[in-house]
Amino acid sequence: MRRVLPLVIVLATAALVAAGWSGAGGFALRAERSAATAEQAVRALMADIQAHNWDDAYASLDHRNDIQKSDFIAEIAGTDGSLRTYSNLQSFDVWPLHADESHSTLRVRMNWSSAVGSLEELRDLSVIRDGNIWRVVWAKPNFPVVPLQVVPVNYLRWDVIGRRSDDWGGGSVDSPQVRIMSMNAVERPDRVVVLGEVENEDTVPAYLNVNATLLKPDGASLDEQGSFDAISHRLLPKQISPYRVDFPGVRLSQVKSVRMDVRALLVPASADPVISVENQNIAKDALGRKILKGVLVNQSGQTANIAQVLAVFYDSGGKVIWVNDGYLGQALLPQAPVPFAVDIPDDVAARLQSYHVVVNHYIAPTV
Amino acid sequence: MNALLTARLLLVLIALPAIGQPIGLRPPSAVAAGSPVSIATSGAGTATFYLLGPSHAVKRTVQLGQEVSIPGSDLSSSGLYQAIACDSSGCASAAFQVLPASPARFSFLVHPSRVPVNTANAINATALVFDRFENTVLEPSSVAFRFSPGVGEPFNRRVPTELGIAWLQMGSTSKQGPLRVLASVGENAETRVIQQVASEACGLRMQATSGPRNVRLQTEPVRDCGGNPLPDGTVVSFTKIDGAGRSTVDTPIKKGVASAQFSVSGPARISVACGVVLGNEISLGGQP
């Protein structure tokens, strides 16, 4: 009896642990990490990336292309304070494109969650058989090599000094003069969207927000929303930004008119960095979706850690018919081109005549 | 006996006026703010005196039949004052107006603080005239405005107030720079400075210098139609369209000009814009 009781306890504990492991998806996870098939190899790699198991992830790769561990981690986890460094792999989808006995090509759609929303990344991965297991061939990242150089930074900078006087009737400085240049309300399948452009007409930088209020036929307010990050908030003098205000769940038939409101604040700003948007053109991505793609080049000497692309699309009459935005997971190193792509809805693509891209950027303060 | 009765009758006769007289207050109909005032009272005995004004309330014991002195400090705000006196028999009240004193200070607002040159009715100046207690002066007074542009002769305007407000509108001058606006009422004066800035770009032109694999673009000095240079930091957009697609760069004006560089391979068309103003176009290597 004295020996039976401990044995029973040990067996019960083992059974409970096994049940817990199985209930947590242990078998599925083990299957994912087994790499017995090409798809399993890719899923196992994604699971390791999701769990930040860099050692396991790197060990499961095919190393014949001499990919370095540091390069692999830098590409997956991000560097230079980029948006990727603040992101986590939320989910992924894998499907085969081509398969034979020793080599397969699979497409993986990775969904990264970040502070600014979800970011989608599409990759085609080559997977080869290595004995009884499959290994993913991870393409060697091509990090830009910026030669050592001195880049003078002498663009204008604005500072706001002093504090606003509480004394009414005393001298003061007006908020920046901004103007809504255009407004167009369109209906999408699940929402009404208000689009347009806004200009900083002043000679000082402005930090602005655009709000829109939908009015019912009786003049009462139906809904009020702001542009959130579908706008370039900080505009230098004479700079123009697109904006987009979304009203989920609203139909255009409910709306009689739209009241626009733009609020601008005086803020310090710098005219640096200058970021060019090059080689923009309409293309299709790997999934056949229409995109506007191009390359961003940071022409200054300071890294832009997080960049956002805002694209505005016009019809043949010059009317704004769509505004879309996207964040880059990669930082913009000086002089190093970084590709971007922004989705275009099919119905917009059929009508669009021209487009314009504006780049927003965030530079992390240096410690 | 008769003498006693007579004395008692005399006493009653003397006391009768005091016993029967109701409380009364006789303030002046109007008084200037900050001026002391005396309010005549009628009645006998002591009473509780109240004075309620726009920014003040006073309560004290007074002797009826004597004047109640109100210091000027209790009458600083203009408006309607209620004087009340109460004793055991009841209360009496009277109202009087305290009027603003003579002009002593003013609030001066000028908008906007930055204005494009050559814009009609772009500048407006408003002066609100008060006495030394911040009461709005209702009597018409005269506000003198003096405008001193950075370039050109100063000029003056004189505007009468209506219920304490004097205002004027005027256009900006043709040259950029500070415009000092001085407003004066009597011996008091205040100054505000408006920055007149260049308006929209005019005649925007760029030139291109081609290299083996790139083209360098530079605008001529960017000015408005009056010849005022646009300030540094104003964004100029360059756009190139070639076989590789469209390329754009928003670059700020630096030392009066904006410049950019594009790589080119094959024919290209390059345009320039500043805000909503389009400049010239340059074609390289034929039409793209």
Add this chain to the structure above:
Amino acid sequence: MTAASLRVTPVVGVLTACITLISGFEFSSSPVRAASLPKVTMNAESIRPRPIEQRTGETVTQAYARAWQDLAESLETNRTDLLGDYFTGKAKNRLSQRISDQQKLGLRTRYVDRGHQVKAVFYSPDGGEMQLQDQAQVEMQILDGDKAISTSNSTQKYLVLMTPGADRWYVRSLEEVPDNAF
């Protein structure tokens, strides 16, 4: 409905010169207690130099009515915290001082607001100041403790300066003026 048929109502617009704007539960001619929103009728026929937009007029009228509602309640309850929503500057300072004095002396003022006929006469071109002339029908009772020491029922004229804040208009100056002022 297509996008083309939508009308845009920008924040700044131009309206007819004569607007009558009515606030609150105003259609009854009977007097209302201070707790309800007082009736304010505003005429902007004479306003200059800047015409008043429909929405601005409605907002100013509403703010003025609410200011009077707060004024009445604060003077009756001797609470200065009620003045923060629609009063600012000189008007707020003066009322606060009056309430402070009342509180120390045990006095209260009870208003019965019978309505305001307001005429907007000045609106600065930049929209920063608006002057109103108010002809108010107000019944006022002064109380020392619970004892009414004075009651008056009269038409009183006020000169008002309104200035815009972040999300509303404020009464910056509220001055009683003689009958012959306007």
